[in-house]
Amino acid sequence: MLRIIYNTFMISILFYIVIGVIYPSSIYLIGNVLFEKKANGSIVYLNSKPIGSKLIGQNFTSDKYFWGRPSAAGEKGYDALSSGASNYAFYNEKLLKRINDQVIFIKQKNLLPDSQEIPSNLIMASASGLDPHITVDSAKLQIKRIALARNISEEKVNDLIKKNTEKPYLTFMGQELVNVLQLNVSLDTL
Structure with missing residues (x-):
């Protein structure tokens, strides 16, 4: 039971980092590098x-x-x-x-x-x-x-x-x- 709770907690942390930090940051950086004017409101x-x-x-x-x-x-x-x-x-x-x-x-x-x-x-x-x-x-x-x-x-x-x-x-x-x-x-x- 503790193993299941631990695995669930670790997967949640992993998804938080990937979906909540890495993905938005990379999209922000790509947008600002490739589409600077558009990304900043034209x-x-x-x-x-x-x-x-x-x-x-x-x-x-x-x-x-x-x-x-x-x-x-x-x-x-x-x-x-x-x-x-x-x-x-x-x-x-x-x-x-x-x-x-x-x-x-x-x-x-x-x-x-x-x-x-x-x-x-x-x-x-x-x-x-x-x-x-x-x-x-x-x-x-x-x-x-x-x-x-x-x-x-x-x-x-x-x-x-x-x-x-x-x-x-x-x-x-x-x-x-x-x-x-x-x-x-x-x-x-x-």
Whole structure:
């Protein structure tokens, strides 16, 4: 009986060391050596100051910047501790009103005609509420507003979109996207 208790205790200690110490430490070290930026949060710097993560959406509201997807994460949106969607059904009156208000707002602010279709990622929040990307079409809808606010040519803004466009995963999975934070940093460094 004591032998069984001793063996059980020793196996528990062994598993604690392997699973609780060696494995996490090796994964941490491998991650930091091979994927340093990703393992440390993909932080974006401007003038040597951290301004955000490339992995988490930011709340840009100025006309001088590209706007990302709306966020339902937390009261003010983009709260990583409250990540999640509103979970409203597609026929919910609050959701329909918010979407309609967002469409009107986007069209007014970007000087778009009433007949212009707005990509869904500019009017509906993602499941996490923290999506850092928008489609290239969504970025292009904002060119005129940003060019006017910054007093630069629309061609310059369009070139920045092209330079910051990320290709689909493995060239065929998904669509071309633009990271809003990186695009706005590019605007500030013009």
